[in-house]
Amino acid sequence: MTDVLLDFPRSWGLTIMEPVADTGLAKLWKVRTPDGAFAALKLYHKSDRGNEAPAAQLLSRWQGRGVVEVFAEAGNAVLMEWLDGPPLGDVARGGDADRACCSLAEAARRLHAEPRINPTGLKDLNAVFAPMFRCAFSSNCPKSLKNDMTRAIGLARSLLDSQAIQTPLHGDLHHDNVIQTQQGLKVIDAKGYLGDPAFELANALRHPKGLPDLVRKPEQMVLCNALYAKAMKVQPKRLAQWAAAKCALSIFWRSGGTITNDDEADLLALFLRAADQ
Ligand SMILES: Nc1ncnc2c1ncn2[C@@H]1O[C@H](COP(=O)(O)OP(=O)(O)O)[C@@H](O)[C@H]1O
Numbered sequence: 001m002t003d004v005l006l007d008f009p010r011s012w013g014l015t016i017m018e019p020v021a022d023t024g025l026a027k028l029w030k031v032r033t034p035d036g037a038f039a040a041l042k043l044y045h046k047s048d049r050g051n052e053a054p055a056a057q058l059l060s061r062w063q064g065r066g067v068v069e070v071f072a073e074a075g076n077a078v079l080m081e082w083l084d085g086p087p088l089g090d091v092a093r094g095g096d097a098d099r100a101c102c103s104l105a106e107a108a109r110r111l112h113a114e115p116r117i118n119p120t121g122l123k124d125l126n127a128v129f130a131p132m133f134r135c136a137f138s139s140n141c142p143k144s145l146k147n148d149m150t151r152a153i154g155l156a157r158s159l160l161d162s163q164a165i166q167t168p169l170h171g172d173l174h175h176d177n178v179i180q181t182q183q184g185l186k187v188i189d190a191k192g193y194l195g196d197p198a199f200e201l202a203n204a205l206r207h208p209k210g211l212p213d214l215v216r217k218p219e220q221m222v223l224c225n226a227l228y229a230k231a232m233k234v235q236p237k238r239l240a241q242w243a244a245a246k247c248a249l250s251i252f253w254r255s256g257g258t259i260t261n262d263d264e265a266d267l268l269a270l271f272l273r274a275a276d277q
């Protein structure tokens with residue numbers, strides 16, 4: 001492991017144990033602190049931490065509400081509590097999707113309990129979606145996908161323009177970002193957005209990853225939409241609309257700016273249909 005650049009303050013006195021994940025934006029390491037306890041060290045490739053700069057701020061303000069404890073941060077590095085246990089994604093992939101979805105809703109309810117935390121420094125949802133309004137299509141993009149993307153982009157515009165309240169949002173709240181530990185559910189990997197609470201669990205309708213048939217099942221969609229809308233105290237219809245808008249944004253991100261095709265083209269069509277109900 002000596003060939004990897006491990007750039008973090010020496011004063012933290014960490015012993016590197018093993019690599020845990022390479023997220024694209026960052027690498028995650030299991031480490032030992034001077035008192036012998038395990039911790040998680042997230043090292044971002046860029047000093048602005050990609051799009052996750054406000055994340056640690058948000059997690060710090062949400063301490064005590066079932067989020068990972070942040071011990072220290074400096075430059076590219078964030079030192080966090082080590083969490084032992086399966087992510088809710090594994091619980092679902094292991095066969096208990098109902099429990100995983102209920103736990104996800106419960107984790108969201110805790111984060112968003114009163115009092116609302118200070119929103120300073122968080123990224124406005126308008127800024128998150130802005131690049132998608134310059135979306136282009138390649139000449140061989142299927143007509144149905146182009147039509148659906150165009151509709152979803154219009155939907156995103158009207159949702160952004162009609163946000164009644166703007167609240168601090170995790171921004172990437174889905175099954176694989178909640179770990180079930182012996183001390184209870186712990187949320188990780190926040191983006192730190194500010195916007196409509198109906199956005200918060202909309203993206204979770206695309207999850208759990210690795211269960212594409214379940215995610216596309218009409219009963220599952222209806223069930224989770226109702227569960228997540230209740231947890232966030234928002235209208236199910238608006239949550240379904242955000243699901244279509246966010247699915248389109250993910251397709252746009254994956255495309256690099258010009259859309260040709262995408263594995264979630266069919267899911268976008270389903271979300272648009274649900275948004276019309
Ligand atoms: N504090 C932590 N303790 C233990 N494992 C962690 C911790 N934070 C993240 N992980 C593991 O690393 C994986 C990737 O981390 P995450 O921050 O979710 O990055 P990303 O989803 O962007 O790849 C997680 O799915 C989880 O398995």
Ligand SMILES: [Mg+2]
Pocket residue numbers: 176177189
């Ligand atoms: Mg994650």
